[in-house]
Amino acid sequence: MSLEPLLPRTVARLVNHGMRSRGGEGVERLLEHRDKRGFDTSGNWCLTIFSFRGRAVPIVPLLAYYLYCLIVVSVIMVRFQHIFVECQDSYCFLDSLTTPVSIVGSALFFLLVFRTNSSYARWWEGRKVWGAIVTTARNMGRHAAVFLNDKDLALDIIRWAAAYPIILKSHLRDEKELHEVASILQGGQIQDVMAATHMPMHVMLRISADIRVIAVHKLLPEAQIYYLDANLEEFMAQLASVECIKRTPMPFAYVAHLRTFMVLWLMSLPFVLIHDLEWLILLVCAIIGYVIMGIEGIGVEIENPFGRDYNDLPLDGLVAKCTDNLRQMMTFVEEQKGPPADEHQEAKPDAKQEVKSQPLKGAPSIGESGRSGSGSSSLDWGPVG
Template sequence: MIVRPRPHWLRLLFVRRGSLIRLILPQQLFTVGLACLVVLAHGQLFHWKVTLTASPFSLMGVSLAIFLGFRINASYDRYWEGRKLWGALLVDSRNLARQALTLTAPGTDVRPFVLGLAAFSAATRNQLRDQAPETGLAGLLPAEVLAQVTPRRGVPVAIALWLGGLMREWREQDRLVPQLAERMEQSLDQLMAALGGCERIANTPLPFTYSVILHRSVYGYCMLLPFGLVDTIGWMTPLVVAFVSYTFFALEALSDEIEQPFGLMPNDLALDALAAGIEASLREMLGEVPPPLPLPDADYQLR
């Protein structure tokens, strides 16, 4: 995820990181090169004059912009919902840690439980990104528990089951009043609900047919545009085509990127920083000094 101060307006024109130019450069060069060839050929294709004007492209451009806007909104809804679910993970983890620290009987060792909440967030990140299940769990779970949960297909669910087992032991040992245990169970249920919401986003992409239609429309529009402009603006055609195609190609690439907000692309959610923030907050509640938090985009000054 790119997090950086907004640069000066002039420098913002030449920023590379976040501009998606690396992703769309090949098709951008292709369309500009095609526009140059159309200008050189005076709009002729194999001795046949392509009689197009700018009028149809005005109508097509409006429709295509609305189509792209809908796709961007659909992708951003998924992105923002993912961010809200991770915010819920933070809130519910803090609530459970606070309840464990204040509602259990004095002398109860709640440190494994609180660190287990941090392990739940780290395991959720690993599952969403298809990373190794043990990544970031060392030091958060007891060794025997780590060996039990990492072979599982759903590591976060296994960790939640272990946390529920600790709460059951506290009830059986009269270290947690049943009525208060019910409140903690509700917070644990909300953690599971957040996990399920993240899985729903990760496992249910936007319909593929929608992407195909939008992709074909954008490329068809940008490839035909030079024929509609060459008789009107002449040698300015490649410049206009470059600007229009950059807008459409970049919007399409951005919608594809944030459609899966839990990935590793520059504009995806900073799950490493979010998971580290949850761990730091929980360690502070235990009275420990957490390590420095990683920055989502620490090298922005070098770009």
């Protein structure tokens, strides 16, 4: 487990991620509190107001701003007090900037809220897509467990469906750690996944190979085969959605202009307010800087909701529940001699034996697909015949 960088990006990274974080602890804390208290009228006020953890404030820029205010106020109060403080209102230097700074502050707050709302929309969209991924994996596993009469082939599809959310989570986090799938896939299969250029795509290719075996040898009616393939197409669409969220940050011009605007506004505050507040301006600037940079920090942290930040999505919990559901389906298949054959399979009692005697080139054969290490990562299936 590696330590975080020396200069963390946010207070959350400094305080909450001294060691590697799982990600999504903020959501888990709120859920835990809700489960204990229910939807009470307090609305988690005590939990949220008095919690130091999870506040996405950029510590380095904030400390730099505090230091700037301290230097500016000290110099003014020691050397230029007669210009900025001990003067009549009509003659005070930069006193005319009070109204423009107030107007600009209103516009700045509007832009910051828009930035945060845009990031939250990405966060919520990511949660909806992950909910769809879990549903698709469950549907694929259920269909294979109930309708597919070959136990080994059904188990192979369920294994890959169970491994897919874990592998996708690692892919979105740019990680190659797949220890979570060690109890689902076999050693050769895990090695093939790790060697693949695009790990989620490799999983879908393996499921496609299983579906092709089913289709070529007519182990299921066409409608049920179409249903399995439709689930695979949903996986593809969901993969594109989460990659779009991860690979498309906010436009550079918007972020750069907003931050420049924000820094200039914050730097002007000591000059505008020191006449009325004097040394108290240090406390006021500290509070204002915390609020402004905190709002901007929230937008930065939840812009990519698939990482390990405190306020990201709790992907570990979502994936674990999905995996448990599919393990239950695997247990169901292993305890059964095989689901009752439907009318289509009763009409072709020798189809299973035919598949065993004529395996496809490069594709997992019936009876071996659930036990093999998936062979080579190259899927040369050969012609259908």
